Amino acid sequence: MVDDFTGIKGLSGKVIVLGVSGSIAAYKAADLTSELRKSGAEIFIAMTESATRFITPLTLGTLSRNPVASSLWNEESSWQPGHIELADQADLFLVAPATANQLANYAHGQCPDLLASIYLATKAPVLIAPAMNGKMYEHSATMENHRVLSDRGVTFIEPVTGELACGYEGVGKLAPISDILSAVSKLLI
Ligand SMILES: Cc1cc2nc3c(=O)[nH]c(=O)nc-3n(C[C@H](O)[C@H](O)[C@H](O)COP(=O)(O)O)c2cc1C
Secondary structure (H helix, E strand, O other): OOOOOOOOOOOOOOEEEEEEOOOHHHHHHHHHHHHHHHOOOEEEEEEOOOHHHOOOHHHHHHHHOOOOEOOOOOOOOOOOOHHHHHHHHOOEEEEEEEOHHHHHHHHHOOOOOHHHHHHHHOOOOEEEEEOOOHHHHHOHHHHHHHHHHHHOOOEEOOOEEEEOOOOOEEEEEOOOHHHHHHHHHHHHO
């Protein structure tokens, strides 16, 4: 079922860096980007290489109306490394969908890619919406990473239960876009 968006307003002047990682739910980042932009916020997309296999930078760039960063290594636009510029500019670092791999990187302070480097470099609030297979989500490693990040002040938008793309029924579906929008507005308004 398509989300019934209520829409949020009043984010004019806010900068949201939206991290998109390699989940089957990455296509939902298109609707999320579109709704966030309509809220008046400036949206900058940062994608992992895996995410680009699920949704193109062209789509998210067109919907966000800003250039998309999809590598640590394309940093010709300014003297400052792109990930540091994004980390500094952000009023909010939102990662949706967040893979198990991203949670592990953030929890352990590892930064092999653009998103994890932004996570480590930003002072902005961090909001994470995980999406994955239910067994991956409920694995003690993922649960431990979740706990570490929550203790560190990261806000989670919990995944919901339902039919998963992998064929299983369980917890791990990306939270509805409307829930993600509500969490964004709680942190920024
Ligand atoms: C079809 C397909 C769907 C996937 N969906 C997910 C997912 O929903 N969540 C997840 O954590 N990993 C998923 N993966 C595995 C990730 O893409 C993989 O762990 C990848 O290394 C994550 O990279 P990233 O965190 O840099 O984006 C999927 C892989 C494939 C091939």
